């Protein structure tokens with residue numbers, strides 16, 4: 001360890017564990033060599049229950065959901081490539097053996113959500129479901145992305161089935177409906193299913209009521225060129241269609257690939273869902289942000 005000169009107080013602060021490690025939490029997963037991401041995206045947090053059959057097993061800043069059914073489990077999204085072993089440990093902790101993971105569903109084919117799907121698929125034999133638009137991006141491991149080029153690559157998973165908009169996927173009596181919500185990527189998918197609320201959750205709900213869960217994909221446009229984009233001429237039309245689809249979803253409880261985007265705080269065991277949001281509000285906020293981004297890009301061209 002390098003020697004550091006410091007006052008008694010500063011030294012005490014230097015050696016103190018960061019808050020996330022204070023209660024025996026797991027260390028942050030290693031950064032990627034190829035691209036930088038926030039530590040929170042790689043910070044493991046204890047899994048927690050969202051509804052009777054639905055669990056959060058992601059990190060502080062990236063969602064991964066596990067739904068347990070009578071006929072095996074379903075994983076929805078995985079986070080960064082480095083999260084694969086953590087996801088397998090979480091499943092084991094929740095009583096799901098590798099061979100019991102039957103299906104993998106996902107939101108969009110970027111490295112921060114689809115990163116570990118290949119490794120999880122290899123370890124479990126689960127079938128990965130996607131749509132045509134996302135499957136080709138998954139098959140390229142994220143390369144030649146419309147907006148990011150080759151900036152965020154990840155191991156290539158095998159897509160076992162292509163879904164059409166509105167199709168229902170069934171496992172053990174649970175029914176998952178896919179909704180195409182083109183926005184953040186042209187192949188973006190949102191998922192809805194019905195579960196039951198339980199008193200055990202940290203979401204402040206009372207138990208025993210049917211709960212329509214909506215896992216809605218990202219609707220942001222981080223740095224995207226929205227006007228006369230030669231790679232994606234109808235990008236804004238797609239966003240509008242995506243927003244309309246999001247507004248129409250059955251949505252008692254909204255979850256998103258970036259949990260903070262819908263008011264979740266997975267790292268806080270006392271209040272994991274401090275500011276619940278409706279699907280309508282999620283779409284509304286994103287549409288206002290998109291309009292502002294378009295206006296700014298128009299201004300810059302004048």
Ligand SMILES: [Zn+2]
Nearest residue numbers: 108110184218
């Ligand atoms: Zn993304």
